[in-house]
Each structure stands twice: as C-alpha cells, then as structure tokens.
Amino acid sequence: MFASKTDNPLRVPSVIVRAEQRTVHQADGPVRAGIPEHGRIPRYYAVKVRLLELIEELGQGAVLPTERELAERFDVSRVTLRQAVTELVLEGKLSRRQGSGTYVAGPKIVQRLSLVSYTERLRRKGIEPGRNLITLETLHAGEDLAGDLDIEPGADVIHIERVLLADGERVGLESTYLAAQRFPTLLEVFDPSSSLYACLSDKLGVVFAEANERIETVLATPREALLIGTNPALPMLLLHRVSTDAGGRPIERVRSLFRGDRFSFTTHMRADD
Missing domain, CATH: 3.40.1410.10 (Chorismate lyase-like)
Structure with missing residues (x-):
C-alpha cells in the first residue's frame, strides 16, 4: 500500500510491498540511487530531489527562487540547500550567472x-x-x-x-x-x-x-x-x-x-x- 502522506517537504515518496518487506522506488528517477541501504536519506539529497521537481516545473531558462526563499520553503539551512544546488550545477541541470542568479540549464x-x-x-x-x-x-x-x-x-x-x-x-x-x-x-x-x-x-x-x-x-x-x-x-x-x-x-x-x-x-x- 502507499505510504502515508506528510507535510514534511523532505519526505521521499515510496511504495511498501509487505510480502517482501522491501521498498520499491520510482524506476526512472534519481531517488533509488541516492538512498543508502540503511534507508536514512541524507538531508541535502532530499532537498535535491525536491529541486529536481521544481526544475521540471519551471522549465529551461527560468530563474530559481533565491537561496533564502528555497531554504524557507524546504525548511533547511542554507548550507544544506547550497550543497544540493551545487550538485545540480555540477550535473548541468542548473547554471549560475554571477550577479544574476541561478537558472534552469538547457539540455546537454x-x-x-x-x-x-x-x-x-x-x-x-x-x-x-x-x-x-x-x-x-x-x-x-x-x-x-x-x-x-x-x-x-x-x-x-x-x-x-x-x-x-x-x-x-x-x-x-x-x-x-x-x-x-x-x-x-x-x-x-x-x-x-x-x-x-x-x-x-x-x-x-x-x-x-x-x-x-x-x-x-x-x-x-x-x-x-x-x-x-x-x-x-x-x-x-x-x-x-x-x-x-x-x-x-x-x-x-x-x-x-x-x-x-x-x-x-x-x-x-x-x-x-
């Protein structure tokens, strides 16, 4: 059955299969690769997953909300948020423009x-x-x-x-x-x-x-x-x-x-x- 919903913005959706007592994650997303076997999701990675959803919503070329706004939205520190954003920049999903902001990058x-x-x-x-x-x-x-x-x-x-x-x-x-x-x-x-x-x-x-x-x-x-x-x-x-x-x-x-x-x-x- 589906795991119960929560207002926690860092919650990563999953499906529990009782017969095998294991968690099944989405097949085409980044979630499974980021979850260790012990099941404890790094806080920055959960933010990264939410940012990927936001990137998809905003579309190519859109400017990302400010660091302060995103930290408040996800209820995390700026340090944690910055780590998630930095990884997405390195992966080419976001681009930083000095003095302008952070933007949703185009495809590779x-x-x-x-x-x-x-x-x-x-x-x-x-x-x-x-x-x-x-x-x-x-x-x-x-x-x-x-x-x-x-x-x-x-x-x-x-x-x-x-x-x-x-x-x-x-x-x-x-x-x-x-x-x-x-x-x-x-x-x-x-x-x-x-x-x-x-x-x-x-x-x-x-x-x-x-x-x-x-x-x-x-x-x-x-x-x-x-x-x-x-x-x-x-x-x-x-x-x-x-x-x-x-x-x-x-x-x-x-x-x-x-x-x-x-x-x-x-x-x-x-x-x-």
Whole structure:
C-alpha cells in the first residue's frame, strides 16, 4: 500500500510491498540511487530531489527562487540547500550567472562518437560551432607523441590549441598534434577558425579511415578552467584520439576537454565488437 502522506517537504515518496518487506522506488528517477541501504536519506539529497521537481516545473531558462526563499520553503539551512544546488550545477541541470542568479540549464549536447568533425557534429544538431585560437606552434615530439604519430622522437610537430564554442558558448578545449614533415604546407592553408578535418580533407587530400579513442573524467587545470571559463571543480570529459588513414598511418593525435555539464557522448555497439 502507499505510504502515508506528510507535510514534511523532505519526505521521499515510496511504495511498501509487505510480502517482501522491501521498498520499491520510482524506476526512472534519481531517488533509488541516492538512498543508502540503511534507508536514512541524507538531508541535502532530499532537498535535491525536491529541486529536481521544481526544475521540471519551471522549465529551461527560468530563474530559481533565491537561496533564502528555497531554504524557507524546504525548511533547511542554507548550507544544506547550497550543497544540493551545487550538485545540480555540477550535473548541468542548473547554471549560475554571477550577479544574476541561478537558472534552469538547457539540455546537454549529445554527441555520437564517430569519425566526423566537431563542426559537422554540431551543425547536424542545429548548433553553430566555433573556435578561438589559443596556440599555433611547432614543437619537438617527445617519445609518447612520436610513438602515436609514428615519427622519430624530437621530430617537429604542429600543435594547434583552440577553445571550442557552441552557439558562442565556451564548451571545451582541444589540442591537436600533427607531424610537420607529413603536412609541410598545413600552416599556409589552414584557417584556425574553421574545421581542421575539412582542411585536411579538402586541401591536403587526407582521408580519415579509423581512430582509437579513450574517454575519462578529469578536473580542469587552473589554466584550462580559465580558458574555458568554468569552475575548476566542474567535472570534465577528456577524450584522447589517434586517427589514421586507410593505410594505418597516423594523421593526428587529439586531446579534447569538454565541460561535463554541457556534453555527453553516445556510441553504438554490436555483439561482435
């Protein structure tokens, strides 16, 4: 039967199944994951659940009531409320704007992992891509980089570092390394504000065939956080990629750092993969 209702704003609804003496929670929400086995719900998490309900009611772009108003509504301290709000900011469900308030964030940009350029992936979703050049230089390859690009250690490599934009918003930071000997004219024909993939394909005749990619979660360094314009405590998605042509020859090594509150990635798998 249903648990009795209460005016306590921190109460999390549940259904009691007497036959098995266990609690069944909603299947599509965040409640079950936040409740420890002993059943005692952290106070901040109960507030977080209520905030998620409020976010759904308000809708994208709406401003959240003030911290004082929410603390009074949920009958909790501001410290407890702040912890719940901070988690929702880190998860990308809320966004803070200095001097303005806290807003309901829009949906994350969902990207499929594929051999398609950042430019093309965003345009397919109706989002305007952009880039701000940070670094364009020639360096000497260390052993690891040389191994990835199949060149001798100490050989020249072209390093291109750019802030990635989505509809004018800074969402990531990308560093690309290419063998200078293989692409001696790249710096003459490449426009840093445009797609590198398009330049390699259309102007230099490069055909991308395969790529090995690894994803992990990290925190941005102070420099990276400053360039992307985000809180250093915000989780980031870090992608490492080495792309090759049809002959298996490395084309590039890329390190892409994306805001975890704005991006998620999908892939398709088969049984024989």
